Amino acid sequence: RSAETRFHGEPFVDRTDIASEWASPAGGLPTASLGVLDADRLVAWAEVSYDRSMIVVDAAHHGRGIGTALSQWSERLLAGHGKEAARHTVPENDTAGRAVMEEHGYSVAWTGWSLRLDEGDVIARRPLPEGVEVRTFDLADAEATHAVIEDAFAEWITRPRTTFEEWRIENLEREGSDPSHHRIAVADGEVVGASVVHDSG
Numbered sequence: 001r002s003a004e005t006r007f008h009g010e011p012f013v014d015r016t017d018i019a020s021e022w023a024s025p026a027g028g029l030p031t032a033s034l035g036v037l038d039a040d041r042l043v044a045w046a047e048v049s050y051d052r053s054m055i056v057v058d059a060a061h062h063g064r065g066i067g068t069a070l071s072q073w074s075e076r077l078l079a080g081h082g083k084e085a086a087r088h089t090v091p092e093n094d095t096a097g098r099a100v101m102e103e104h105g106y107s108v109a110w111t112g113w114s115l116r117l118d119e120g121d122v123i124a125r126r127p128l129p130e131g132v133e134v135r136t137f138d139l140a141d142a143e144a145t146h147a148v149i150e151d152a153f154a155e156w157i158t159r160p161r162t163t164f165e166e167w168r169i170e171n172l173e174r175e176g177s178d179p180s181h182h183r184i185a186v187a188d189g190e191v192v193g194a195s196v197v198h199d200s201g
Contacts, residue, residue: 003056007091014200020174024166046070048077051160052087067100137182144191
């Protein structure tokens with residue numbers, strides 16, 4: 001949370017996000033995560049899931065080679081699982097982290113955004129195409145919803161597909177999950193779009 005606040009102004013990931021990902025077969029515990037301690041204080045950690053790794057080093061411990069060592073550990077882990085590429089998530093304004101990645105031969109594969117809607121802002125309404133309706137998600141729609149999401153993100157050709165089991169655990173079985181928050185778009189009885197929403201602080 002401190003790293004997200006430093007780079008984004010506020011934390012986005014909460015305990016429930018982490019717990020649901022770790023509960024998944026693709027999650028980072030216990031064999032795909034590593035912590036670095038200074039005495040009894042956690043000062044850095046790394047986690048690998050799918051072909052992506054997340055590495056965070058406390059600002060007070062930058063420049064000591066910790067991030068590089070964790071990156072090399074994640075690369076060895078991914079190679080041991082037969083992955084042809086190693087990917088890291090780096091905040092755009094983490095110039096030091098980005099420099100370390102580029103120094104070790106990494107290049108930008110894609111850019112993601114966290115979008116914000118402030119209280120009082122209004123989403124412009126647009127008419128739905130003829131024959132398309134938006135309705136509340138039902139558990140019977142789960143596999144079709146997962147397939148639509150995976151097909152959409154498959155347009156990022158380097159992104160590995162998640163299994164339905166992984167998606168179900170991370171989204172439908174997570175603590176506090178409320179399927180009535182989700183919406184799907186349906187055309188001719190087929191799911192053609194989805195919005196998966198998790199409430200959090």
